[in-house]
Each structure stands twice: as C-alpha cells, then as structure tokens.
Amino acid sequence: MTDAPTNQRLETEAADDTVWVQEVAFIDSVPRWIAMTFVFVVFIGTWDLVTRLELVSPIILPTPWETFDDMIFVGNNLLSGGYMLVSLWITIKEVIYGFALAIALGFSLGVLVGETVFGEKAVMPYLVAIDTMPKVAFAPLFVAWLGFGIESKVALAAFIATFPIVVGTAAGLHSADENARMLFKTMGASRMQTLIKMKLPTGLPQIFTGLKIGAVGVMAGAITGEFLGGGKGFGELIRVAASQLNTPRVFSLILYLSLVGLVLYLIVQWMQRKVVFWQKESVGAHDH
Amino acid sequence: MNASLANDYSGASSEAPVYELTNVSKTYARNAVIALENVDLTLRHGSFTSVIGSSGCGKSTLLKIMAGLIPPTKGRVILQDKPVTGPRRDIGMMFQQATLFPWKTAVENIVLPIEIRDGKGAAKKAKEKAHDLLEIVGLKGFENVYPNELSGGMAQRASICRMLITEPAVLLLDEPFSALDELSRDMMNMELQRICREQNATAFLVTHSIQEAVILSDEIVVMKPRPGRIAEIVQVDLPRPRTLDMMTTPRFGEIVDHIRSMLDKGEDM
Numbered sequence: 251m252t253d254a255p256t257n258q259r260l261e262t263e264a265a266d267d268t269v270w271v272q273e274v275a276f277i278d279s280v281p282r283w284i285a286m287t288f289v290f291v292v293f294i295g296t297w298d299l300v301t302r303l304e305l306v307s308p309i310i311l312p313t314p315w316e317t318f319d320d321m322i323f324v325g326n327n328l329l330s331g332g333y334m335l336v337s338l339w340i341t342i343k344e345v346i347y348g349f350a351l352a353i354a355l356g357f358s359l360g361v362l363v364g365e366t367v368f369g370e371k372a373v374m375p376y377l378v379a380i381d382t383m384p385k386v387a388f389a390p391l392f393v394a395w396l397g398f399g400i401e402s403k404v405a406l407a408a409f410i411a412t413f414p415i416v417v418g419t420a421a422g423l424h425s426a427d428e429n430a431r432m433l434f435k436t437m438g439a440s441r442m443q444t445l446i447k448m449k450l451p452t453g454l455p456q457i458f459t460g461l462k463i464g465a466v467g468v469m470a471g472a473i474t475g476e477f478l479g480g481g482k483g484f485g486e487l488i489r490v491a492a493s494q495l496n497t498p499r500v501f502s503l504i505l506y507l508s509l510v511g512l513v514l515y516l517i518v519q520w521m522q523r524k525v526v527f528w529q530k531e532s533v534g535a536h537d538h
Numbered sequence: 539m540n541a542s543l544a545n546d547y548s549g550a551s552s553e554a555p556v557y558e559l560t561n562v563s564k565t566y567a568r569n570a571v572i573a574l575e576n577v578d579l580t581l582r583h584g585s586f587t588s589v590i591g592s593s594g595c596g597k598s599t600l601l602k603i604m605a606g607l608i609p610p611t612k613g614r615v616i617l618q619d620k621p622v623t624g625p626r627r628d629i630g631m632m633f634q635q636a637t638l639f640p641w642k643t644a645v646e647n648i649v650l651p652i653e654i655r656d657g658k659g660a661a662k663k664a665k666e667k668a669h670d671l672l673e674i675v676g677l678k679g680f681e682n683v684y685p686n687e688l689s690g691g692m693a694q695r696a697s698i699c700r701m702l703i704t705e706p707a708v709l710l711l712d713e714p715f716s717a718l719d720e721l722s723r724d725m726m727n728m729e730l731q732r733i734c735r736e737q738n739a740t741a742f743l744v745t746h747s748i749q750e751a752v753i754l755s756d757e758i759v760v761m762k763p764r765p766g767r768i769a770e771i772v773q774v775d776l777p778r779p780r781t782l783d784m785m786t787t788p789r790f791g792e793i794v795d796h797i798r799s800m801l802d803k804g805e806d807m
Contacts (some may be wrong), residue, residue: 427637435607448639451641511667
C-alpha cells in the first residue's frame with residue numbers, strides 16, 4: 251500500500267519531460283517587414299498585370315512604372331524649388347493655419363460643452379446638427395465670403411477639423427471617474443483646479459484622438475477648398491492634371507500630398523507619446 | 539497585565555468625541571426618498587467604527603454627509619466642535635479604487651491634497667513628510683514610481699498616505715480594500731489597524747463584509763433600509779491589537795452571527 255505512490259513517482263521521474271510546442275499559424279509568425287513587402291509587391295504586381303493585359307484604358311489607369319517616373323519628375327521639381335513646391339507650400343500653410351484654428355476653436359467649444367451644463371444642453375445640440383451636415387457643401391459659401399485666396403481654404407479645413415476636436419475634448423472631460431471627482435471635492439478643489447489638474451489630464455487620450463481625426467480632416471478640407479475655390483495650391487495642380495487626363499501626374503501628386511498628411515499625423519502622434527506618457531500603446535498590439 | 543488589556547479595548551469609549559451626528563436625516567427631493575432617518579452617531583478619539591447594511595440602507599449617504607459632500611436635510615453634523623458645511627482638510631477620505639493619477643509619481647500623488655489647498659510650494663515642502671508616510675506603509679523606495687507600476691495593494695497603500703498627509707481628525711473609508719483579492723485584503727486590514735493605532739486615528743469604515751467590520755472595529759453600526767436608519771450599535775469587545783487568527787475564536791463567531799441575524803431581519807422588512 252505504502253509502496254504504490256513511491257513507485258508511481260519513480261515512474262514519472264524516469265519518463266521523459268512532457269515538453270510540447272505551442273503552434274503558431276504561419277501567417278501570424280511572418281516578420282513585419284517581409285509581410286509589408288509582400289503586400290506591396292502583390293499590389294504593384296496586380297496593378298502591372300491589369301495594365302499589361304489592357305483590362306482598362308491606359309488613360310484611366312497608367313502603369314505603375316509611368317507613375318513611378320512621374321513621381322521622380324515631381325520629386326525633382328519639389329526639391330529644386332519649382333512651381334510645384336510653391337503650390338505645395340500654399341497647401342501646407344492652409345493646413346497649418348486651418349489646424350491651428352480648429353484646435354483653438356475645437357478645444358474652447360469642447361471645454362464649454364464638456365464642462366458646463368449650459369454648453370451640454372444649449373450648445374451641443376447645435377454642434378451635432380451642424381456636424382451631421384455635409385461640410386464640404388459649405389465650400390462655395392466660404393469662397394463667396396472670403397474670396398479665392400487661402401482664407402476660404404483655411405476656413406473650410408478648420409470647419410471640417412473642428413468637430414472631432416470638440417467631441418474628443420468633451421468626451422475627455424467626461425472620462426474622469428466618480429471616485430476622482432469625489433476625491434477632488436473632498437480636497438476642497440475649485441472648479442478650475444478640478445478642470446486643470448484632473449479632468450484635462452485624464453481626458454488627454456481622447457483629446458489626442460480628436461486631434462488625430464482632425465489632422466486627417468484638415469487635409470481633406472484644404473484640398474476640397476482648392477478643388478472648388480481655385481487658387482494656386484496643390485489641389486489646383488491635381489485638378490489641372492486630371493482635366494488634362496494626365497493620370498500618372500494625378501497619382502504622383504496625391505502620393506506626395508499624402509506624405510504631408512502623414513507627417514502631420516505623425517507629429518500629433520509623437521506629441522501624444524510625449525505628453526500622455528502614461529498611456530499604454532494598445533492600437534494594433536497583438537499579444538499572442 | 540489583564541487590567542491594561544481591558545483598558546485597551548474599553549478605553550475608546552472614555553475618550554472625547556471627535557465627530558458627532560445628532561438626529562441627522564436626508565431626504566432626496568427629486569424622488570421624495572428618505573435615505574437617512576434620525577441618525578445619532580458619535581465617533582470618539584482613537585476609535586474605529588464600521589457601518590454595515592444591505593444596499594439602500596443609506597450608508598453611502600451617511601458617508602457623503604460626514605465628508606461634507608452633500609448637506610443633510612435635518613440634524614446637526616459637528617466635527618471637532620465645528621459644523622461640517624463642506625469638504626474640510628481635517629477629513630481624510632479613501633475609496634474603493636486607489637484613484638492615483640497616472641501622470642504623477644507616488645509622492646506627487648500623495649502631496650496632491652496639499653497642492654490643491656496650499657499651492658505648489660507647500661506641496662514641495664510636504665514631500666519629505668510623504669517619504670516618511672511611504673515608509674510607514676511599507677513603500678519605501680517607491681517614491682518616484684508611477685502608479686502604473688504599482689500593484690493594487692501598493693496603490694491602496696499610497697492612497698492611505700495621501701489621506702494621512704493633511705493629518706485629518708477623522709478617516710472616512712469607503713470599502714477601501716473591496717477591490718483587492720482576499721489575501722491582500724486581510725493583510726491590508728491588519729496594516730490599516732497598525733497605521734490607525736500608530737497615528738491614534740479616528741476611523742469610520744463602510745463595508746459589506748461582517749468579518750472585516752468585526753476584526754477592525756470597536757463599534758459596528760448596523761443599518762436597515764427604507765428608510766435608512768440605525769438598527770443597532772454593536773460593541774466589539776475583542777482585545778487589541780487584533781490578529782487574523784482571532785477570526786476563529788468563539789467570541790468572534792458570536793458577534794458575526796449576531797450581526798448577520800440583525801441584517802437578515804432587515805431584509806424581511
């Protein structure tokens with residue numbers, strides 16, 4: 251009787267380790283750079299195939315190589331300070347002014363709506379109503395009011411980018427939990443102290459989310475403004491190239507333009523990492 | 539030896555009252571609910587009082603009135619001979635969640651009440667005291683750590699320090715360890731007892747756990763719902779300091795059973 255457990259133990263000790271391997275699917279184990287290169291190659295390959303087989307007219311879709319050549323041409327023009335750089339600079343200015351205006355407006359309105367009962371009850375319904383309108387439709391009005399210069403584009407860009415910042419700020423101010431509010435009350439904090447020392451820092455992640463959405467919108471606003479209101483910006487170059495059916499040029503201009511948008515987005519993201527240093531990165535994190 | 543032991547647990551009742559509530563009632567005008575009816579309560583200096591009752595018995599309302607967060611509809615609320623008409627620096631409070639702010643280090647979180655009341659300069663001077671408090675709760679070396687890197691129990695220790703930094707006359711504890719696992723909770727309760735004794739603090743604990751109330755308290759206020767009122771104040775005559783193994787003694791069991799039967803009666807009503 252007493253021997254039985256001893257025997258059993260000896261048995262397991264004598265046996266091999268029960269090590270086993272956790273299986274990871276091949277598609278989840280591919281290194282990132284290989285996966286990204288693969289997707290890029292597939293994309294270009296499909297594009298090339300479609301043009302080679304002449305499935306669509308070359309006027310509608312240029313080959314990837316024509317587009318690539320044109321990108322080098324546009325790149326040269328930009329680097330040598332040609333007329334395209336002048337246009338790009340106009341668009342960048344519109345984006346910067348528009349974004350600054352949207353931040354100032356959006357943040358102020360966000361605090362009004364998120365912090366005061368008056369703002370929440372009397373201002374928010376109107377903001378929601380305006381936000382549901384197709385804001386691009388206001389472009390002709392801005393041109394009529396502000397002319398064909400950069401002012402009308404700045405206005406449209408700011409108009410589009412303001413709303414996500416309002417929503418982000420208001421949501422951020424609401425995100426502080428009941429305990430934190432009670433704690434600040436018991437410490438005898440004033441409304442201003444509660445706002446600045448607790449609600450704003452607590453809401454920074456949401457505020458930055460609003461800024462990121464705004465950063466994307468501000469680009470769209472500036473370009474739409476240029477399409478509809480003329481001027482000398484990058485949008486005008488795209489419009490002219492498109493009207494001449496110069497599709498490789500349209501593609502390469504769009505790619506350079508998207509670089510500007512990307513840089514703006516990355517600046518906001520970099521600032522978020524610096525300012526909201528306590529926030530754990532969760533977007534795109536796959537831990538398995 | 540025996541005499542001093544007896545003194546130790548009956549001593550609290552002879553101490554001067556710190557917090558006195560007389561005939562306190564609270565009616566919420568919005569739905570005409572009587573949350574609290576004719577509550578009389580005295581907290582004596584250095585005593586530990588718990589309040590227990592089913593949900594809706596008005597214990598949160600009572601705590602909020604005592605913290606100066608909401609006014610009573612009727613009655614007198616007097617702390618250290620002065621009526622409570624709002625939040626005060628001599629009231630320390632602790633919540634179920636540690637509620638540390640992730641953009642501030644442990645020490646910066648602890649001196650926050652000073653920063654709010656007296657400004658940044660005073661908060662800087664209070665840092666030395668915050669270091670001492672961290673040592674008392676066993677968090678020496680964690681002064682400049684951000685809350686993200688603290689465990690649940692460590693975070694609650696830091697929030698104890700934040701409560702103590704203004705040297706409050708009364709500590710209001712709103713289920714402070716109920717978010718912790720049972721092992722940490724028992725340990726933190728013993729820590730809380732030690733800290734309260736060292737600081738000679740007057741404490742008032744809201745809890746859902748009868749065992750927790752009995753092991754920590756000199757007096758347990760048992761409340762009944764609809765309308766919220768005091769059913770009985772139970773004296774706990776277990777000697778101090780309390781230890782976790784007292785939970786297995788017959789006397790502990792008797793007190794727990796008595797309170798449980800009181801609470802069951804409350805449910806029937």
